[in-house]
Amino acid sequence: MLKLYHHPFSPASRFTRLILSEYGIPFECIVELPWVRRREFLMLNPAGTLPVLLENDGKPVCGATTIMEYLDETWGYSRADRRLLPDHPRQRAEVRRLVDWFLHKFEDEVSRYLVYERIYKQEMRHSDGGGAPNSEALRAARTNLRNHLRFMGYLAETRRWLAGDTMSFADLAAAAHISCADYLGEILWQNAESVRGWYAKIKSRPSFRPILTDKVLGMPPSPTYADLDF
Amino acid sequence: MLKLYHHPFSPASRFTRLILSEYGIPFECIVELPWVRRREFLMLNPAGTLPVLLENDGKPVCGATTIMEYLDETWGYSRADRRLLPDHPRQRAEVRRLVDWFLHKFEDEVSRYLVYERIYKQEMRHSDGGGAPNSEALRAARTNLRNHLRFMGYLAETRRWLAGDTMSFADLAAAAHISCADYLGEILWQNAESVRGWYAKIKSRPSFRPILTDKVLGMPPSPTYADLDF
Known part of the structure; x- marks a missing residue:
């Protein structure tokens, strides 16, 4: 296995x-x-x-x-x-561009700060760098998150799935990041209607179930996190 | 075209x-x-x-x-x-691991600082962030570069090319980064014999010629940069 x-x-x-x-x-x-x-x-x-x-x-x-x-x-x-990667090289390039966007740009501008400051630092020993979150880093991450949600909203409004007509690696990469931010209550869903529609489709898939049961010790998820009708 | x-x-x-x-x-x-x-x-x-x-x-x-x-x-x-990508999925994974290493880890720990501080900032207007290089960033990059050269030395000593028996995308990604550092005279070749042997093979390829003629205005390349017998 x-x-x-x-x-x-x-x-x-x-x-x-x-x-x-x-x-x-x-x-x-x-x-x-x-x-x-x-x-x-x-x-x-x-x-x-x-x-x-x-x-x-x-x-x-x-x-x-x-x-x-x-x-x-x-x-x-x-x-x-x-299959999560389309057949045509140009469509594959679009999937890979977006995977790269989420795994690197979204990670560097949003998730790295949110997850590191709010989750990892609670789990780390003080000698490893643990402690209270840095509020300046969180502020930057929140501003960046708003821009990323706008970008995602544009994709969700103009396409069935983020990279085109079918679900692809791009949707899973995006959902992986969004789910961490959502656990922390960082997403104002009322300001992100089209992203919400897209995320609801992904979130209700059986593959998502184990992720919705993940917990941080002493930090319960936001009310929307495990709710499929958020 | x-x-x-x-x-x-x-x-x-x-x-x-x-x-x-x-x-x-x-x-x-x-x-x-x-x-x-x-x-x-x-x-x-x-x-x-x-x-x-x-x-x-x-x-x-x-x-x-x-x-x-x-x-x-x-x-x-x-x-x-x-072809620069082998046939077998496991060998392809090794090529991609190393491409990722150079495009992200080497970039984040070394090239980003060296190229940004020493080249981009000379070309930028003051209002865009141009100016003198930050010596602390350069010091960190140089320490990291030594560690990366050790890692590359290990690969060069144990394999014909960085990812295995044949030249691959991994060699080109690595050479792209090494060439920028070498232009700036940041590589002490006498301390990196096995990397030198590998880089000499890549550098003498016709594909490398245009790169060896690249110039930064007012900053000539290091003596080793365009020399094939460095």
Whole structure:
């Protein structure tokens, strides 16, 4: 069985969990705290980042984009109409542009701050950098989040799914990030109607169920988080 | 003909130029200063990042990884033994892991500081953030560069090319970053013998020639930069 080293609130890890579930691939989750820089984990992935996928005796597959392409080449290929990457190179480029947008731009401008300041720092020891969130970082993240929601709103209004007519990796990458922000109550849904419509479709998929049960110790989710009629 | 929006010292842009040349694809270069955030450029790529590839009347293909996969799917596929992505999914995963390493980890820890502080800030107007380099950022980048060179040395000593037996996208991504640092005289080659051996092979390829003639106004390259017997 595949083993996934992940953190429940690492958006890149959530993205990978969603792919595995959508492709119907059985896998087992192992929680890794990336800030600890555990020696055995660094042997698997010298970059020290999540997620990492391990297949029996194989070499580890490191990083969300690399895992996405690997799972598509080894499993997605046979999934026909459930495949998450379209056939045409130009449409594939559009999916990859948006995956890159969420895994890097949204991550660097929004999730990195929200998740790091509000979740990781609560779980870290003081000597590892734990403590109270930095309010300046949170303020910047919230301003950036509004811009990203506008961009997503534009996509949701002009297309059936974010990258085109069918659900793709782009939707899963976006939903992975949005779900972390939503747990923290950072999304004002009344100001993001079209994004809400898109997210409701994704959120009600069976692949999303395990994510909706994730919890941070001592920090309950926002009222909208696990509600399918938010 | 393909048009590439690039900056001569953006490592991600250099990576794309190398791919285009290695695959023998004719292309035309248009210099873009990403910090200007030109309106027409943001219409092509709302992320505002380089490189962007434009094919006749097609939609722009944005970002180095997306362009890499696109060019491989549309041209590399027919290149047989000159293809830069191996056939086996596990080997492809290793190439992608390393491309990701250079385009993101090396970029975030080294090139971003070196290129931004020492080149972009000389070209920027004061109102855009131009000025003298920040010496603290440069110090951090130099420490990180030493660690990255050790990692690359390990790869160069244990493999023929960085990702395995054949030259791949991973070598081009790495060389794109190393070439920028080398222009600035930031690489102490006497301390990096195995990386030197690998880089000498890449540097002598015809695809590298145009890169070795790139110049920053008023800042000549280091003596090793264009020398094939450095």
